[in-house]
Amino acid sequence: MGAYIVRRLLWTPVLLFIIGLITFFLSLYGPGDPIQIIMQQYQDPAIVQRVREQRGLDKPVLVQYGIYIKNALRGDFGESFKFRGQTVSSLIGRRLWVSAQLGLASLVVSLILGIPFGLLAAQRQGRWQDTSIISGSLFFYSMPVFITAPFLLMVFVLWLKILPSHGWGGLFDARIIMPALILGLPGTAFIARMTRNSTVEVLSQDYVRTARSKGLSEFRVFWYHVLRNAMIPVFTVVGLGLATLVSGAIITETYFGIPGIGRLTLDAFFARDYPIITALTLLIAGAYVVANLIVDIGYRFLDPRIKFE
Amino acid sequence: MPNSLIEVKNLKMYFPVVSGILVPRKVSDIKAVDDISFDIRRGETFGLVGESGSGKTTVGLSLLQLYRPTSGQVLLEGKDLCKLRGSELRQVRRRMQAIFQDPYSSLNPRMNVFDIISEPLGIHHIMSPREYRRKVEEMLTLVDLDPGMISRYPHEFSAGERQRIGIARALAVGPEFIVCDEPVSSLDVCVQAQILDILDSLQTRLNLTYLFIAHDLAVVGYMSNRIAVMYLGQFVELGTRDQIFEKPLHPYTRALLSAVPIPDRAAEKKRQRVVFADETSGALTPSNGCSFAPRCTVGDEQCHEAVPEMEMREAEHWVACWKS
Structure with missing residues (x-):
């Protein structure tokens, strides 16, 4: 190993x-x-x-x-063309931390909403809860940010007036709620579908029947036998999602005035700021390579059938 | 009155056929098990044969309440299991266990042998966790596996070894009754013999009662004291091993027997097979009469008009057929 x-x-x-x-x-x-x-x-x-x-x-x-x-x-990583006298590392470093916090918040949203919805759909397989969760998730998964963002802004900011409209104050600031929700919605939908499908598959496995025949409670059958096996593919998705933490979110960051990597990327492209573009590409590629590594190694701990070659 | 451990009365297990995308509704039933009554006596092996889809496995799983029967009674020493719920039912599971058909998918791939076998011990408060290891090693020895393999995972074993882990798992809680659901169907012939021998010797040693389900008459004949032949969710014949093999009454039983190869060249050459015209006509649309009538070689008008009931022809020998 x-x-x-x-x-x-x-x-x-x-x-x-x-x-x-x-x-x-x-x-x-x-x-x-x-x-x-x-x-x-x-x-x-x-x-x-x-x-x-x-x-x-x-x-x-x-x-x-x-x-x-x-x-x-x-x-x-050299000096920026556009922002004279500023090093690429300092420009990226500051914004990287912002984007990572936003990405983390949206990942948490996806997990907290996606997994329970997926499990509920799997348990109520074929019934109206399943149908509505799956079609609802398809809806949110295919909805682009420039539609969900104005819509949620309208509801929560203009009508209900309970959330601030834009700005940035870090992970524990009310201003992160809207962008994290909007960024997390497609992830929620994807994780819900993933969880539902893999849970349904595990539920049909013979070892679930074996577990019931042992005299285990439904609670233990579900949390111990079903969930532990059903979460393996979900782990893969979440693991690869880690890479998006550093890539930022161009539209959402622009929309909410968040000084993250996404905005920097956009600015750098418009200004043909090559040192920044090259560094960002390396950073994102590196993040994907590392995320893949984490998933591959983690997978082998989760599934004893996979051997290290 | 022989000492029966399990009594089954008018057992029915219907599965709903559901259709509709947004508003699912029941359109009909699949009658996987349709009104079956029998008893299993303490210490015997009750064999259940029939082709795929005849409802053999459903009978086994309904007895164990892994399927909750649509109606009917399953009495374990007079107590109706179908009425038990939740923890009461789980307590009874200690007395009846199952060995499943597929040794690959019936073991959780993320649990090692120790976890698989010891898990029910804690649930049923059989012993303190300190004794688990000794107990698991003892169970492995019982099924001729090396106790040193205790922390291996299922994928590291062969099919036969996995089936033995399944047997050890079933026996760990000290059950009296075991449903063997096609325990050797997915194994090589030589491995089949080993598993059958283990089951046989454990039965005598631990005084077990088996419901032995298989589609292979030779295997069932080797193991069973009494045999029931199933066709489309119903028993068509029930008798002792010798009655079924020597004096089969139902045309379906005779057809099944004619398909068993004889390990003797001269006899095998003379063996005449009864060949059916078509496949199962379907459990969804039964006629008014005998469900076997569409494929039967001896049936006539009467068979299409009324359903034959199980009748006793001699001691222990029952058959449901107008023509025998």
Whole structure:
């Protein structure tokens, strides 16, 4: 088992190196010249050339990438083009914490609502509770944020006047409720369906009948035998959902004026702020690689049938 | 009056057929078990044969109250199990256990052997947790498994070994009555023999009573004292092992027997098979008459008009047929 984890960990930097290379190439050969953005109105060829040399943009691409990686390993992801004098790490760092809190809150919403609804639907399989929960979850899963956000704002802020409309105050501030709810709705729907389906499947397994024949109470049959097996696929979904904690939520953050990664991503794209775009891509890719690793390792603890190869 | 452990009276188990997406409603019933009465005597093995879908397993699960019967009585020493609820019912489970057909799916994959076998011990307050380990090892030895495998998981065992874990699990609470629901159907023939031998020797040692369900007449014949033949949810014939094998009365029983290969070349060559024209005509749409009539080789008008009742032809030998 140890060997497996070590091998997976050794592969992680290789993956990140390749992802970084692709992003780096795309940003250099994509449309728009970063120098023009730095220079803006100053277009004197001599100055442009000097800045190009200063920033190392005249060297071959692979050399540039080498320098980038060398600095990145020391935690230096360069300087933003748009926000002069600010390092990429400081720009991302602050917002990362904001987005992670928001993501965590929405994940908690998804779990707290999704799992009970899914279990209820599975227990009332084929009856009206099941039908309404499953069709309701399909509705919310397919509803885009730019519809749910205005609607919930209308209800909770304009009519009921019980929640603040926008802004940011951290994890324990009333202003996080609306965006967390809106971000968590599709997750809730997905987890509810997932929970329902895997629970229904486990309920039909013979070992549930075996458990009943042992004379166990329905309560123990359900919580111990059914739930422990039904939660394995849900764990996978939640585990991969961890990666979204760092990617932020572009629309929701913009809508509610939250200074998170999503807003930064949008700003960086509009400004062709390549150092930020590259760093963000690496960050998100890294998060997915790590989340996958956590799921793979966790899976093997949850399901004894899976062996470490 | 022989000493009966279990008495079954007019047992019916219907499953509703539901249709409709938004407003589900019952449209009809599948009569998986339709009005069956019999008794199982202390210490005997009561065999139950019939083809797939005849309701054998449903009978077994209804006796154990894993299916709650639609109507009828299941009496364990005079106490009606169908009337028991909740904890009363769970207490009775200590006296009756089951060995299930599929050794793969009937063991929880996330529990190791120790957990699987010891779990019911705590529920029934049989002993203190300190004694579990010794008890589980004892049960494993009883079914010829190595007690050293106590912390392995089900997927690490072969089908035959898993079935033995199932037997050990069933026996751990010290039951008197065991429903063996096709315990060897999914095993290789040589493994089948081992499992049957274990069941046989445990029966004598622990004074167990079996309801032995199988679709293989040879297996049922090897194990049983008395045998009931089931067809579409009803008994068509019931008798001692010898009566069923030597003097079968019902045409369906005869057809089943004719399908058993004989391990002797000359005799096997002479064996004449009774072949049916069609598959089961369906449990959903029975005719007015005998449910076997559409496939019967000896039936006539009478069989399509009225349902034959079970009648005793000689001591212990019952049959439901107009023509025998």
